[in-house]
Amino acid sequence: MCTIENGNSFPSIETFIKISEILDIDINEFFNLKNKKNDTLRNDIYNLIQTSTIQELHLIKNIISDIHKNREF
Numbered sequence: 001m002c003t004i005e006n007g008n009s010f011p012s013i014e015t016f017i018k019i020s021e022i023l024d025i026d027i028n029e030f031f032n033l034k035n036k037k038n039d040t041l042r043n044d045i046y047n048l049i050q051t052s053t054i055q056e057l058h059l060i061k062n063i064i065s066d067i068h069k070n071r072e073f
Helices: 013-022 040-050 054-071
Strands: none
């Protein structure tokens, strides 16, 4: 399982189905990459990013990177 999580190996379709059954997760949930309907904050941020300049994107990236670095401590 760890090698799958790390991207070092990929399960066969049969193994993938067994994993989803064991985890009691619908296979379709693995591929549902859309934001949830009530996730307005993420949608708002996504929309702001889409209209940002390249300079603003660099600043946003730096801010988020700093937040993640500080969160690890």
